[in-house]
Amino acid sequence: xxxxxxxxxxxxxxxxxxxxxxxxxxxxxxxxxxxxxxxxxxxxxxxxxxxxxxxxxxxxxxxxxxxxxxxxxxxxxxxxxxxxxxxxxxxxxxxxxxxxxxxxxxxxxxxxxxxxxxxxxxxxxxxxxxxxxxxxxxxxxxxxxxxxxxxxxxxxxxxxxxxxxxxxxxxxxxxxxxxxxxxxxxxxxxxxxxxxxxxxxxxxxxxxxxxxxxxxxxxxxxxxxxxxxxxxxxxxxxxxxxxxxxxxxxxxxxxxxx
Amino acid sequence: xxxxxxxxxxxxxxxxxxxxxxxxxxxxxxxxxxxxxxxxxxxxxxxxxxxxxxxxxxxxxxxxxxxxxxxxxxxxxxxxxxxxxxxxxxxxxxxxxxxxxxxxxxxxxxxxxxxxxxxxxxxxxxxxxxxxxxxxxxxxxxxxxxxxxxxxxxxxxxxxxxxxxxxxxxxxxxxxxxxxxxxxxxxxxxxxxxxxxxxxxxxxxxxxxxxxxxxxxxxxxxxxxxxxxxxxxxxxxxxxxxxxxxxxxxxxxxxxxxxxxxxxxxxxxxxxxxxxxxxxxxxxxxxxxxxxxxxxxxxxxxxxxxxxxxxxxxxxxxxxxxxxxx
Numbered sequence: 001x002x003x004x005x006x007x008x009x010x011x012x013x014x015x016x017x018x019x020x021x022x023x024x025x026x027x028x029x030x031x032x033x034x035x036x037x038x039x040x041x042x043x044x045x046x047x048x049x050x051x052x053x054x055x056x057x058x059x060x061x062x063x064x065x066x067x068x069x070x071x072x073x074x075x076x077x078x079x080x081x082x083x084x085x086x087x088x089x090x091x092x093x094x095x096x097x098x099x100x101x102x103x104x105x106x107x108x109x110x111x112x113x114x115x116x117x118x119x120x121x122x123x124x125x126x127x128x129x130x131x132x133x134x135x136x137x138x139x140x141x142x143x144x145x146x147x148x149x150x151x152x153x154x155x156x157x158x159x160x161x162x163x164x165x166x167x168x169x170x171x172x173x174x175x176x177x178x179x180x181x182x183x184x185x186x187x188x189x190x191x192x193x194x195x196x197x198x199x200x201x202x203x204x205x206x207x208x209x210x211x212x213x214x215x216x217x218x219x220x221x222x223x224x225x226x227x228x229x230x231x232x233x234x235x236x237x238x239x240x241x242x243x244x245x246x247x248x249x250x251x252x253x254x255x256x257x258x
Numbered sequence: 259x260x261x262x263x264x265x266x267x268x269x270x271x272x273x274x275x276x277x278x279x280x281x282x283x284x285x286x287x288x289x290x291x292x293x294x295x296x297x298x299x300x301x302x303x304x305x306x307x308x309x310x311x312x313x314x315x316x317x318x319x320x321x322x323x324x325x326x327x328x329x330x331x332x333x334x335x336x337x338x339x340x341x342x343x344x345x346x347x348x349x350x351x352x353x354x355x356x357x358x359x360x361x362x363x364x365x366x367x368x369x370x371x372x373x374x375x376x377x378x379x380x381x382x383x384x385x386x387x388x389x390x391x392x393x394x395x396x397x398x399x400x401x402x403x404x405x406x407x408x409x410x411x412x413x414x415x416x417x418x419x420x421x422x423x424x425x426x427x428x429x430x431x432x433x434x435x436x437x438x439x440x441x442x443x444x445x446x447x448x449x450x451x452x453x454x455x456x457x458x459x460x461x462x463x464x465x466x467x468x469x470x471x472x473x474x475x476x477x478x479x480x481x482x483x484x485x486x487x488x489x490x491x492x493x494x495x496x497x498x499x500x501x502x503x504x505x506x507x508x509x510x511x512x513x514x515x516x517x518x519x520x521x522x523x524x525x526x527x528x529x530x531x532x533x534x535x536x537x538x539x540x541x542x543x544x545x546x547x548x549x550x551x552x553x554x555x556x557x558x559x560x561x562x563x564x565x566x567x568x569x570x571x572x573x574x575x576x577x578x579x580x581x582x583x584x
Binding site: 009011014016017019021023024026027028029030036038039041042043044 | 260261264265267268272273348350352353354355356357359360361362363562
């Protein structure tokens with residue numbers, strides 16, 4: 001870690017890392033500036049720098065006005081931002097953030113995302129974990145997927161999604177004969193994961209939307225469309241869907257961790 | 259250590275709670291001093307008026323011993339209440355891991371917690387000092403007695419805080435840590451006394467042993483010397499008995515650190531008796547030794563564990579070899 005051995009020089013490594021847990025532990029009877037001051041002392045920040053640094057970091061996370069407020073009186077979003085400011089007291093090179101946006105309202109999420117982007121421009125390396133995969137694509141350059149302690153895949157966001165597009169996903173809308181289409185698709189070679197989007201229609205005459213995946217055995221999806229139309233399925237829309245991180249995740253993991 | 263102690267003291271001294279505890283404690287102590295003075299003065303006056311029996315001890319001495327005893331009984335439950343939540347409380351609030359990711363060392367963390375707990379309880383002792391030394395005005399009390407009484411109180415507080423801190427580090431919840439801490443305090447205060455009484459019965463000859471430091475008369479048969487030493491050790495295990503026995507040992511005039519005892523254990527200060535360490539000395543060694551041990555153990559529990567590969571320290575620990583099929 002930045003030239004230090006994690007096992008043999010843990011103290012030096014700790015000075016390089018800023019850690020933010022997913023749960024914000026609250027100290028009772030503590031004001032915001034005292035919270036910052038306490039952790040600055042833990043990181044041996046010199047006394048003459050502590051006050052100025054506290055002000056600057058609180059301003060950075062937009063909590064300057066809450067300097068003298070009790071920590072327990074802050075909202076969840078404010079606490080998360082304070083926790084992020086706390087991870088920066090010793091100017092670490094690496095930030096490890098566990099679910100930084102969990103439990104936040106939409107506005108607080110956007111603010112958190114902006115803050116992470118700002119930290120990135122400041123040259124910090126940020127490792128963050130999240131279950132909200134759609135948001136990761138906005139702030140991350142690289143992703144890694146871990147299941148049961150094993151790193152299953154890693155790479156840049158673009159590469160991972162591009163890798164996924166080799167196995168295309170197609171979305172299709174039919175005005176009737178949805179169940180017939182489902183049966184037909186399920187029986188075709190190279191077609192997988194056929195499913196109704198939303199609830200399956202009660203009768204075969206009702207319109208429906210289906211999604212399915214294509215393996216590398218089917219280089220051109222028009223062959224599938226031709227077979228469906230040939231079988232009398234009234235296809236209203238048929239288009240390839242853009243892959244996202246959730247698709248990457250679903251394909252790579254085996255669903256062992258819920 | 260300073261970071262932890264500063265944070266704890268800031269939180270502890272904030273608001274009215276800390277000052278309310280101080281005020282109530284001093285009020286209780288003052289009321290008790292007045293009651294004890296009134297009762298003692300009356301008893302001494304009656305004894306002087308009617309005469310007959312042996313002269314009672316001076317008012318100052320009775321007052322000082324009584325106040326110190328009350329102070330000990332008031333403070334003993336407070337030390338665990340502050341220390342037992344020190345580390346377990348951090349775990350409950352989920353702030354423990356957060357602090358452990360900082361470069362702060364387990365040693366500084368535990369000592370900081372101990373310092374903050376002790377400083378408040380010691381504050382209680384210091385604010386009561388004027389009430390405690392009031393007894394000096396009545397005479398019959400030496401400065402050595404005052405200093406030793408104060409010392410026994412402080413050593414007890416250090417031990418109770420250390421025990422509570424140890425349980426706070428070992429136990430997951432504050433409640434469990436508090437229960438074990440209070441049990442230890444109870445055993446320390448009254449348990450040693452019971453052990454001493456039981457030992458007196460079991461050892462038989464103890465009627466003539468150190469038990470007479472309290473009863474003041476000779477026994478039926480002479481105890482063996484090891485029994486006398488054992489009795490001294492048991493007496494020294496409780497601040498209550500150690501304090502009382504130290505007062506008697508000081509009255510022999512043999513010295514502050516040691517006193518002589520007749521070979522049958524009956525007469526303290528016997529001219530040709532065997533020299534024994536004063537109970538407060540044994541008490542100090544035992545209590546401070548145990549305190550150091552408990553604080554050290556707490557540090558061990560708090561320290562984050564790092565898996566190490568003994569052969570190659572920089573590599574991950576070796577995986578368990580796969581078991582071969584028979």
